[in-house]
Amino acid sequence: MKKGLYWWEYEDASGLQRGQLWQRLTQAEQAEIVRLNxxxxxxKIPNAALEYLKSVFPLPIDRRDLLSMSEYERRCGFGKGEVLKLLSDEQREHLVNLGYRRSQKLTYRAMLYLKSLGYY
Structure with a gap:
């Protein structure tokens, strides 16, 4: 990825619509990005802020890797809604903090979190 992207370019690369990236970041992550100007x-996003953004909101290798929750569950061999039922309340809340929204594609970092829990 090239250096010095605009916000909308980073959002496009992550599979989000314009304006959604900032909403999906936690308040601590937003504060750090503001601190890095x-x-x-x-x-364009300065290099220091871009590196931080990549560390907290990684990009997928290919946009075709971005799936909705039901598609992700289907690929993992679960029925619709089963993975969310298996998660604890704390894990579901963390998934929302990572950008999960009903009826939208999973963010890449939400997919990485589900994989870290063993759902892949």
């Missing part, structure tokens, strides 16, 4: 809508 990285949230300016019409300017």
């Amino acid at each position: 990285g949230y300016r809508k019409r300017k």
Whole structure:
């Protein structure tokens, strides 16, 4: 990936619509990006902020890797809604903090979290 992306370019690469990336970050992550002077809508993301953003919100190798929760469950051999039922309340809350939204594609970091829990 090239250096100095615009916010909308990073959102496109992550499979999100414009404006969704900032909403999917936690308040601590938002504060760190602001501290690194990285949230300016019409300017490129500075390298330090971009590196931090990549560490907390990694990008998929290919956009075709982004799936909805039901597609992800199907690929893992589960029925629709089964994975969410297997998660504890704390794990579900953490999944939401990582960007999970009903009726939207999973963010890549949410998929990585599910894989770390053994759902793959």
